[in-house]
Amino acid sequence: MISINKCPNCGKKLERVSGKTTNCIYCDKRIYVRIRAKDEKRVLVDLAGVKQIDDEWIKYALQSNWFKVLKHFGITEKDYMNMHDNLTKKWGFNPRHTDIFWGLFNNILINSFKEGDAKKTKLIQEYMEKFNSERGKSGGTK
Numbered sequence: 134m135i136s137i138n139k140c141p142n143c144g145k146k147l148e149r150v151s152g153k154t155t156n157c158i159y160c161d162k163r164i165y166v167r168i169r170a171k172d173e174k175r176v177l178v179d180l181a182g183v184k185q186i187d188d189e190w191i192k193y194a195l196q197s198n199w200f201k202v203l204k205h206f207g208i209t210e211k212d213y214m215n216m217h218d219n220l221t222k223k224w225g226f227n228p229r230h231t232d233i234f235w236g237l238f239n240n241i242l243i244n245s246f247k248e249g250d251a252k253k254t255k256l257i258q259e260y261m262e263k264f265n266s267e268r269g270k271s272g273g274t275k
Contacts (some may be wrong), residue, residue: 138177140162140164141177142164143162145160151164154167163179164178164179165183166178167186167187170190171189185196190229193232194234195210202260203237203238207241215236216236216240217233220232222231235261240259241257
């Protein structure tokens with residue numbers, strides 16, 4: 134169940150909505166806070182809702198323009214899911230799609246360095262700078 138101001142487990146209206154995972158004051162079950170991919174709104178979900186929203190983000194990421202760029206460099210859906218799984222194990226929670234993209238960009242950048250392909254390396258760095266720029270981050274990749 135997905136809600137904005139009600140417990141997704143018992144359905145009771147919450148006077149105060151926490152910004153992080155907590156237990157419901159009425160039923161004492163876990164309430165998870167997630168951002169929906171379709172509209173980027175913060176919602177309260179139960180455990181099934183966590184899986185649903187995580188799956189929506191994966192679908193969204195795999196249809197994005199940035200994934201198309203990564204595919205140009207040979208990245209596959211399997212690579213995306215492997216990075217997702219590796220970061221989840223490393224961090225203990227599901228990573229954002231932008232963190233997964235960044236990890237994939239880093240991998241192809243490292244490989245282009247190893248291959249000695251200066252043109253490919255420069256192109257990847259330019260994409261990484263644009264990616265950061267769109268995310269409102271500064272700093273280079275060089």
